[in-house]
Amino acid sequence: MSDTGTTTARSVRIISIISGKGGVGKTVVAFNLAERLAAAGARVLLVDADLNCGNVHILANTTVTYGLHEVIRGELSVSEAAVSSEFGFDILAAGGGGDVWTEQDVTSVAGVMAGLRKLSTSYDFILVDNSSGVSKIADLITHASDTALLVLIPELTSISDCYGLYKHLTSSDSAVDCRLLVNRAESADEAEYIRKKLWAVSERFLRRTPGYLGHISEDRALRESVASQTALARLSTESTAVQQVTFLARSLLRVFGWLSEQEHNYPRNTQKTINKTTAMADIRE
Template identity: 30%
Template sequence: MTQPSPVRVLAVSSGKGGVGKTNVAVNLGIGLTELGRRVAILDADMGLANIDVLLGLQPKYNLSHVLKGERTLAEIVLEGPSGLRIVPAASGIQRMSELPVAEQAGLIRAFSEIGADLDVLIVDTAAGISSGVVNFVRACQDIIVVVCDEPTSLTDAYAFIKLMNRDHGIHRFHILTNMVQDAKQGQALFDKLVRVTDQYLDVTLDLLGAIPRDDLLRKAVQRQQPVSLLFPQSKAAEAFRAAARQTDRLPYPGGSNGGLEFFVERLIDYRGPAHA
């Protein structure tokens, strides 16, 4: 039996909401498709799924229909712009470890089916540090933390990194600064975060990119289109493409860490504390 080619599984997360995380996931995904990668986004924000809204899509089915055996994963996937594929969220599946064994096996099989036709899976998580968010993030091979130039964004990003490091043994995080004035401010924001993590945590951070504040991005959101496609010459679109190139250069996972089966098995194996 041939070994499936590894799929890069990226979490896009943040300590708090309102930092443009879903915009990052979508435009980063488009940037990777422009590099020839086959990309899908799993909308893992179970309470406030909004990728479909951002792209003007209307899903009929979602992951809950796959778990019930009513639809295959291929049947629920939405075709987004530029070849991007969207896996719609479903409420109530945060606690993967509580799924019946048959549904666990079905989920692994479902993701295995699309794995042969995929290079990158981007997992757009909810904001915050609930057990559902932690579950998805710890199952991914690479973690992108989106921060903006607000004190609460930095403190919440630090709290998120601290939790993932101390409780789950994750030591590397990729930082994407968003809604900054320019690359210089993005670097300063990154340096500020590094000073704190270097002092208190055993982690390595690297700067994936800096996305400037751009009125054209707001216009693109209003029109339910990605800025990378609607305004490809905009500052934000160019920054997203640069971040996609950086992401594409990250080393691919090897051995047991490769493939979507690993991602889904990690989801199911989670035994973290339940949060009220």
């Protein structure tokens, strides 16, 4: 774990990374975002809350048999269960999985989140990588976080699930701060098209819209970094995706007061339009 007590405590910022559909890139985004935030000087803990199929430790090339599971069960504290990684941030792996989750376990997740919030002397950012879809545990984590980063890809099912998840999250807590990230986009135009459509549907049916954090391109380098069990930035500083994840990290650092307004350079997409009229036709209230 990181040193404690050597830095003036700012409040820790908790970001819940979540999606409606699985396989959209939550874990790779969380992992590489943690690396980029740490590279910018932030103290970061990445929590693997995909309790049955957690694989953050695989991406980090770390063998660890304990983690959040043991913290939820009260067997270890976060500081006992977290391990440092070679990527500049700490990891709380999913830990021993496979058990049936009891009501008591679910209830204790709220206590774990409250405990994480108290770690401001150790961490500036806590990223929580969730399992896919709606679950009680992901709900509790997300509602106890400062921001929900909703990851989606340019596929109708993912867009539809993302809208459903946004609706679900905001229906139980209207104050939840949701921000979209379009992953695996072919172009900025494609991501912008999806953002606009999701905003239109959300505005129409929910009378509110999520924030937008931009996009990450479909990039072979990301798959290679997974295969090499390393961070994208260690593999290639030139790839489009690494620049976009760096940009995402800078956006979050600015949102949370780490970078000044002047340093922040928000993306301005061009006005080019693409004709995909039918792509959102199936999204209903």
